[in-house]
Amino acid sequence: MSAAPTTPRKPSSYEPTTPIGTPQTARISGSHVIQSSPHYQTTRRHSLYGTEDRIIIDPGSRIWKVGFSGEGRPRDVFYACGEGAMPLWSLERASRPAEREEEEKLLEVRLQECLRSVFHNSLLTDPKSRKIIIVEHPLLPLHIKEHIARVLFNNLQVPSISFASSHLLALLAAGRITGLVIDCGHLESTALPIFSSRPLFPHLRTTPLAGSRLSQHIRALLLLFGTYMPPLTSVTAITNLPASSRSTRVPEEVLTDAVIEEIKTRCCVVGSAMAASETRAASPALSTSDMPSELESELDLPPSDPPASESEYSRVSAEPESSLSGFSLVEPAQVPPERARPGETHLQALARMYTRHSTATDLHMRVDPPPTQQSGMGRGTLVIPGWVRERAAEVLFEGGDVDESSVAEVILDSLLKVPVDLRKTLASSILVVGGTPMLPGFIPRLQAELVRAVSPRPSSGPSTPASGRGRPRPAPYDRYAPLRPLLPYFAILNNPAPPPQTSVPGSQNAGKAPAFTPASMAWVGGSLAGALKTGGVEVAREKWDEADAEFDEDDPMALAPDRQFSSPKSILPDWTRTPLPAGAPPAPRAAPNPVVHSPSTRAAVGA
Amino acid sequence: MPPAMRDKITIHSKAVVPQDAELKGDITIGAGTIVHPKATIFAAAGPIVIGSGCIIEEAVILVNRRKEVMRIGDDNLFEVGCRVESPSIGNMNTISARARVHHTVRISSYCFIGAGCLLVPTEDEVLEEYTAVYGPSAERRVWSGRGRLQEADLRRKHADYLKEMLPKFNRLRRGDGT
C-alpha cells in the first residue's frame, strides 16, 4: 500500500501543468503560479487587507481549519460533520459501483455543506471575491480534490483555487524549506522529505498508525480495563453499596466516538519510552531488548491473528493474575466469557507490564449511560486507568509490520529512500505536525523512538530464546543499519523538550522551530504562503469552466459511475499524474491509459 | 415513608409562610425566611430546620429522608421547581430552577447549582465551599467568590420585597397552634 505512490508509470514526470521556465515562478511553493489572469499579476503586491487576502482551508477528514491569509491563527476550527460523526472520508472506498456512487454523492453533499459553512458561518465573507488556498495532503485522493473544486467553483463560484502541499506549508511555518515532515493525522501518518521547497513525493512513506487507530486502541483498552459505575436506578435507591460491587465492565454503548475523542484529547499523554530492562523485569514474555520489533509481534494483534501464535498467549495468560487486580476494580474473573476476544489475554499481559511502570492517576469521567439503562438519574462514571491514559499511544510506536510501520519507522523508511547525501540534512530537520502530536509527550517520545530504532542492538537481542516463543524468529534483519551513522544528527525541529545540546551540528536544530502547535502548522504555513502571494498551482475559474464545458460537450452521455475514472478535471494539479511531453497541447480526458489509472491507485492509498 | 412523623411546625414570627405552602412533619423556619405558595417542605423521616433569610420559591420540594435533622443555613435561595434532599446545607447557596440534589450530597456554603442540574452521586459527598455546578452534565468548578457581597445584598433586597408583597396576596400561616 505504502509503495503505491512511489511507482508512477513514468518516473520522470510531474506537474503536467507546469510550464517549464515560467519567469514568475513562485519557487517557494515548489510549483509555478500559472499566470492565467493578468489581473492577478498587476495587483500582486497589494495592501494587507485588500481582496488579495486569500482564504486558507485546511480540510481534514474530520477537522477543518479555515481562516484568512496573513493571520497567525485560523479564524475557525470545526468538526466537518459534527463531533463523533464518521469522518468525511476514510481509507476505504466501496467497491460495488452502486455503493461507490452513493458514497461519492454523500461525500459531495457533505463537502458542500462544509464548504458553504466555511464562507457563510465561519468567515462571513462572499466567496465570489476570494481566492482560495487548499492545504492539500499529498495523499488526498483525487476524487475528493475534484469534489472540493467542483463545489467551490460551481456552487460557490470562487475565482480561483490553489492547492498547496500541507507538508511543505508546515515546513514554511517552521521557517524552513528543507526538512522531513511527518504529518500524523487522523487516518494516516505520512512522512515526506522536502528539499529546498520541493517535496520528494516518491519518497513519501505512510502508515495507518494515526489518530483513528489510537482511538480504536483506547476503546479496546477501556472495554477491557475500564470500569463503569452506572447511575442510581431511582431516587430512593440504596446507596450504601460499596463502589466495587456496583462497578461493572464498560458497556460498549458508553464509549461513543465523542467520549473516546474526549478521552484522547483531554486525558491521554504519551509516556516516555520504557527502558529495555524495565520491560524485561515487568514481563518475561516480553523481555526482549529490541522493543519495537519484538513488541510488535506481541502487541499488534488483530483478532485474525494466525493460530501459530496461540501458544504464546496461553503462556502469557498462564502467569499469576495477581498483578491485575491493582489497576482495575474489575477482576479478570468477572469478565464474562462471551466478552473475551482473541487478543485479550495478550492485552492483559500488556496491562501487567504497563501498570507497574505507570504513575499516571486514574481518572473519573462522567458519561451518558447506555440507552437501556437511562433512568433519568444522571450520568454514569467511567474510570479510566492511569496506565491506559499513559500507554494507549504505545500503539503508534509499535511497528514492524510491513504495512503498518510505526511512526518512527515511517520516518526512517522515508529517510532510507532519500539519496545518501541528503539524509543528514533531513535527519536533523524533522518536523512533526498534525493533530495526534498534540498529545503531550508525543514528540519527545518520537525522538526517543527514532534513536532507539537506529541504535545498534545489544547483543542480547538475538540471543533471546527464540525457539521457546512458539515461532522461530529469523535472524534479526537490521533494517536501519545504513542510518546508524546519522544517530547523533536526529533532531526534531519542534521538539518541545529537546535533548541536551551536543556539538553535532545538525542536532542543534532540535526545538528551534517557532512554537506553533503541530496541529496548526500546515494552516499557518498556508496563511504565510497566501500572505507572500505564492502557494501552489492556481486553477482559475475560467479554466475550470472551460474544462467543464469541454467535458460536457465531449461526453454528454457520461454516466455518473464512471465519472471518477474518466477524470475530466485534468486541470487540477496532481503529482501522481503522468505528464505530457513538453510542448504538447493540454490533453483533454482522452488521455492514455496511465492517466486514467493513477487517480485510482491514489484513491486506494487514501488520505 | 414512615407516617410516625407528626406535624410540628415552628415558624418564626418574622418569616413569611403562606397557607398554600405545603408543610409536613417536624419543621422549623427561621426569621426572615420566605416560603412561596405551593412550595413543599416535607420532613419525612427526620426534622427540617431552616435558618434565616432563605427564599424558597414556588414548586420547590425540600425533603428529609433521613432520620437526622436536615439543617438549612441562612440566606439560601431555592429557585422555582428545584428539589433538594441534602441532609445539610450551609449559607448563601443558590439552587437554581429545576435542579435536583440528592440526599447523598451535603452542601457547604456559597455553592451554586445551575438550572436543571442533576446532582445524584452514588456515594456520600460534600460540596466544598464555592462550588459551582453547571451545565447539562453537571460539571463542577470552584468559583472565586468575587461578587458575593453584591449577591448577598441583592438577595436581601429580594427578601425584603417579598416580605412586603407576599402577605398582600396570600394568607399567611403561623406556627403550631394557630
Place this chain on the structure above:
Amino acid sequence: MSASIEYYCPCLAESPHPPPPHLASSSYSFHPLHNLYFCEECDAVRCNRCVLMEVSGYFCPNCLFEVPSASVRAEKNRCARNCFNCPICRNTLSVVASDPEAGDGRMSPVVSTTLGEPPFFLFCNNCRWDSAEIGITFEKPTGLAAQLQKFEDSAPEALEFEHLKEHFEPYLRASSSALPATAAHSHHHVNPITAAASSALARDVPGVGKYNPLSRSRVGRDKNAGKQEIPDYKSRVEIGTLGALGAGGGNSDVEFMRRLEDMSEVAKLEQRWVNSWTASLRSSDLKPLRIPLQVKKSKRCPACRHILIKPEQKSQSVRYKIKLVAANYLPAIHVSLPHAIAAMELMKRSSTLNKSLSSTVDDPSVSGLIPGKTYAFHLAFTNPLYDPIQVRLKKVQPVPVPSADADPEKARRVPFQVSLPTAAFGIAAFAEAWEYEDEEDMFGQDDDDLDMDGHGMATKDGRGKTRAVGVVERRANTTVVSGEVIITKEARGNIRFNMLVSYTYRSDDAEPAEENEDGTPSRSHAVNKAPEMKNFSFYTVVDLGAVVRREGSRSELES
C-alpha cells in the same frame, strides 16, 4: 413525528428527477417547504444549498450592534465592544464590579444601591467563571474588547508570523524577479562532476529533476545544502525554550497530565484548537472569547442572480425587503396517518386514567406501520395563491430509472405499494377572510370550470376510485385527499416514496396573485406574460414513518 413530507430542490442538476428516497445522500436534496425559496424568473424552487449568499450586514448577536463592514476585518469577525463568551461554558459574560473592599462581612447594614467599585471584571452567570481568575480586570466597564485588543495584536503567533514573513519575503522577491539571472549564475558554476551527480539524482529521484531543472544545490554534500539560498530562520520564540520554561508543550505538560486528578482541569479540544500557538493545557488559563459576529444574508438565485430574499438592514428588524419563499407559491402539504392519530387520541384519553403515558407514546407499535397491512394516509393541500388551483398527483416508481445498476436486491422487490388519487382535484383560492372563519365555507363552485385537465384521468378512474383513495374533505383553501399504502410482509425501514405534484393555476388576473403582503417589486412582469393557465410541478418525498418489526429492534429500522 412519524409522517412527514419534504420538497425536492433540483439544485441546478441536469436531471429533473429526484434521487431515490432510500439513499442517505438523497436526504440532502429534500427540504421542508419553509426552508425553500422560489425564483419567479426561472420559475423554480431554490434551496439553501444552491442559492448564492451575500452578506448584507454584520451585527453582534449579543449587543445587536451593526458593525460597519470596514471594521469587520480588523476585528476578526468578532464583537469589539463588551460582548464576551465564557471560555468554560460559552455563556455570555456580563461585566460586573468588584465587591467593596471593606471586610465588614455580610452584614453591610446600609442597603447601598451600587455596591460595586472599579476594578471591573467579566463574570459568567452560568458557571461562575470570572476574568479576575486569569488576571483580566478593567478600570472602566466600557469598551472592554478595545482594552484587550492590544493583547491580541501582540499575540506571539502574530509576531512570529510577521517575523516569518520578513524572513521569506526577500528570498521570494529575489527568486521571482531575478530568476533568470540566478539560473545563469548557477549554471555558470556547475562543473562536470556535479552536473553528472545532479543528473544521477534526477534519475534516482524522479521528482527532483522536473521540479527544479536549474537547481544545483542538491549536490551539496552536507547539511548546508538547502540553505545556500536562504539563511537559517531564527525563531522569535523557540518551542524548545518555551517547553523548557514550562509554558506549554514540554515535559511539564506530561507531568501535569500524569498527575491529573480531574478531567475538567484540562481544557477541551474545542477550547484549545483555534490556538495556533503552543499554550497551556489547563482550563484555568483559558481566555474569554469575543462573541463572533453574525450576518444578515441576502440570497440570490444561482441561475439568474435575482434576489430571492433580502432582509432589512437594521439588526433589530426581523422583516424582509424581498421575500420570495416557496411557501407563497407552492401548496403546503401535510401528511397524516389517520390510524396513528386515532391511536394517539385513544392513548391521550387513557393516559388520564393511568399514568403510563410516557411509556406508551414511545411504543412504535401503536402508531407505526405493521408489515402486511394496508393503511390509508391523508394529504392535506393548502393553497397559498389567490386563485384556485388544480392539483394532480403522480407517484414516482419506488425504483427509479436513473440508477439502473442500483442495488439488485433493492430493485427486485418493492416493499410497498402506494396508490394515490389519479384524478385532478381543485383547491379553492386563499383569502384572508378564511383565516378567521372556522366553519366550512362554500367551496368547489369553480371545480367544474377548471376540470379541463381532469378528463385525461378518466381512464384511470377505475383505479382511482378505490375505497380509500380520493378527496376526503374540502375546507376553505385546504383539500384533503386520501391515499393508500399496502405494505408487504418483508417491508422494513421507512416507507418513503417520491411524489410528483403538478398544479395548474390561472395567471390571467391582473392582481399579483402569488404575492405576499411584503410586496415584491420585481415580480409585476410575470403578469402580462401568460393570461391563461399555467402549470407547475415539483417533486416531494413522503415519509410515512417506520415499519414496525415485531421482533426487530429500533436501531435496525433506522438503517
